[in-house]
Amino acid sequence: MSNAYPSISGQFLINGEWVRGAKVTDVTNPAILTEVVGQVALCSKDDVKQAIDAAEQAFPAWASTSAEKRAELVKEASKHLAPIIEQTVPLFVRENGKPQVEAKKDLLRCVEIMSQGADALVKWWQPESIPGGQMVQLRRRPRGVTAVISPWNSPMILTFKRVIPAILAGNTVVVKPATDCPLTVLATLKVVAEHLPPGVINIVTGSGALVGEQICGDPRVRTIAFTGSTETGKRIMSMSSGTVKKLYMELGGNDPALILPDAVLDEVAMQRIRMGILRAAGQVCSAIKRVYVHESRYEEFMGKLTREFGRMIVGNGMQPDAMMGPINNKAQYDYVTGLIERTKQEGAGVETLGIKLDEESWNQGYFLLPSIATGVNQSSELVRAEQFGPIIPVLTYSDLDEVIAMANDTEFGLRASVWTADQQLAESFADRLDAGAVFFNNHTIFQDLHYDFPGLKESGLSRETQMCGIDLFADTYGFAN
Structure with missing residues (x-):
């Protein structure tokens, strides 16, 4: 594993503290199966509970922090992440497999997500008056503890596109990276978390079934953003129904x-x-x-x-x-x-x-x-x-x-x-x-990060529209006379 990130191997993050997992498993290089890139902790149910506890406790103070301040902190974190992108590329390639050019694009995109999201937040967060005879305003507020469950195939973009809008909107998060490709997510979110109050970002790793069940069953988790297979998405929907969580799902495609x-x-x-x-x-x-x-x-x-x-x-x-x-x-x-x-x-x-x-x-x-x-x-x-x-x-x-x-x-x-x-x-x-x-005459992604759209039928759930996804992680409510 890269010497730049020895501290995240086999560890997870709760309330600003990196914890060594009692059980760990190796993360191997898919191009050289004998090469161990690092280790990933196999968190227990109690570890997940503690992460949710930390997110819950950090939420009131973070939610009451002004949109301007939240944007400022995220933008500052992006300035510290940008200089280490080049040295992070080899870690990403070695655990994910994609070529260096693709890996670097993904990592640079994460910095863009932070910078553009911070720029978009302040204007969007302002109350919006609705024309008419009655005074009616649309106002926004954060939802609470948010879980982000990300995949192994494109873990960087698909983690940052959920985590950054969620925290910008004033939520606290519990992140579950994929066990097959967690290390770059851990290393980069470590940089982001260092510029935020403890408990705003918490990270647990290990069994998707164990962590997912714990997250879905906990009533304190109000939003789940999941990217992965349609079948797993259906299980998350079923397990979350008892507490009527808001779900955002980017699922399979054909x-x-x-x-x-x-x-x-x-x-x-x-x-x-x-x-x-x-x-x-x-x-x-x-x-x-x-x-x-x-x-x-x-x-x-x-x-x-x-x-x-x-x-x-x-x-x-x-x-x-x-x-x-x-x-x-x-x-x-x-x-x-x-x-x-x-x-x-x-x-x-x-x-x-x-x-x-x-x-x-x-x-x-x-x-x-x-x-x-x-x-x-x-x-x-x-x-x-x-x-x-x-x-x-x-x-x-x-x-x-x-x-x-x-x-x-x-x-x-x-x-x-x-x-x-x-x-x-x-x-x-x-x-x-x-x-x-x-x-x-193309088949690609949207270059402008302000725009993205979920799938129809069994390919997705919830609308992701114009504001870097921030609207997914906030409740809009009416204020009227």
């Missing part, structure tokens, strides 16, 4: 990309499609999971996608030439490899492409070359599932109404993309697609 007959399939477009599929080895909830190509463009599209996949260099993310790293953990690796085998057994064609950066060390990590599956149909497991790995099914269609029906034929509704030369046509498709966001 994003379709629709290649229309007039799509411009130039080099830029194909690179965007490739990155939409293979960013973070496909371990992105909003990655392209299915591609539907009009039959008139199928041969051309397949030739160009095959070339793009063939250029992918897969290897240890610490090596500068690596364009794609390994799968993060054994459970996901086993799932993806099993899915590929079942797809082959179904009779589909699976073409594996790309370049192994280091043939000799290939079997020392959870590496997979990218693959394209053809000969699948709408009922195939690969088309129905959220594969969360570097394999993509490509299907054809002949009719525009047909492809919309195929795209919507899923319980998911996170993102979608429409590839066409006609923006008006793309907009008409967007109106008909079941997705929280539809991209036009």
